[in-house]
Amino acid sequence: IAGITQAPTSQILAAGRRMTLRCTQDMRHNAMYWYRQDLGLGLRLIHYSNTAGTTGKGEVPDGYSVSRANTDDFPLTLASAVPSQTSVYFCASTRLAGSYNEQFFGPGTRLTVL
């Protein structure tokens, strides 16, 4: 089934632990994004990648890192989790072409840091 998959679906993590959220898309989209969604704050961009091998910082990058070794995968790593990183994380992708760049979102990962 074409689209974006994220893993895990949910996770409870102890503060200070390292965690990698996985994201895979099979649409051959060149751009990928990571957002966090918090009540009352909407969707905030953490990191993005316009093409394999490149990444950039979004609005709230601190405490997170990403890599883009190939077109399909865009993992998000929390090196040392803190409670303020409790959130729902969404991965998205788009084909950068033309004026309308519809972003397709994954189902999300609900992360709780205790």
Next chain:
Amino acid sequence: QQQVKQSPQSLIVQKGGIPIINCAYENTAFDYFPWYQQFPGKGPALLIAIRPDVSEKKEGRFTISFNKSAKQFSLHIMDSQPGDSATYFCAASGAGSYQLTFGKGTKLSVIP
């Protein structure tokens, strides 16, 4: 600095009513304005989008109205149904950047 301001934060309407969600932007270089719909437990999905060369776009029961001079755009849902209950996000992009700047969202509840 929030570049896209969305209101209201929540909205309750009765079935058949016409909820209106408003967004205002600051960056005059924005040239693409999508609306996303998100159901509980799901990721957002594109609902409808508009570019500033038109003042209105309709897709089914959903209409975007766009006012370039006021830097505002709004989503209208005609004949709203309980199935329209969701969180709606406006967004904007442009000036050579494909990144979307999202509003904070509006939780819509349509009661039977």
